[in-house]
Amino acid sequence: MKREGTLHILWMNEAARNAVPSYHVIFADYQSGAGKIRLIMGKEHLKSFLALDIGVRSEAIDSALEGLKRESSANIFNVELPDDRLAKLELL
Numbered sequence: 001m002k003r004e005g006t007l008h009i010l011w012m013n014e015a016a017r018n019a020v021p022s023y024h025v026i027f028a029d030y031q032s033g034a035g036k037i038r039l040i041m042g043k044e045h046l047k048s049f050l051a052l053d054i055g056v057r058s059e060a061i062d063s064a065l066e067g068l069k070r071e072s073s074a075n076i077f078n079v080e081l082p083d084d085r086l087a088k089l090e091l092l
Contacts, residue, residue: 001083003092005029007054007076009046009064014072023068025049027079027091038090053089054079 067074086092
């Protein structure tokens, strides 16, 4: 089954400017609203995870990174992924 939802990204240690950035990524399914938290360490790993593992467009990644810089959180809307992919990515 394919699910559509929003990716919520939270910069968890934004106040610790010298630390490796720690992000929580949550896929919130539009049907159930449920989501599982995935921890991503490092900005480059986050970019790679979004682009290569999830398939987010580069413009959306850039926008999310700007949101993280401004507000320590960002959303990527209308993400569609099959259940098996969500499970493999530890988001289901």
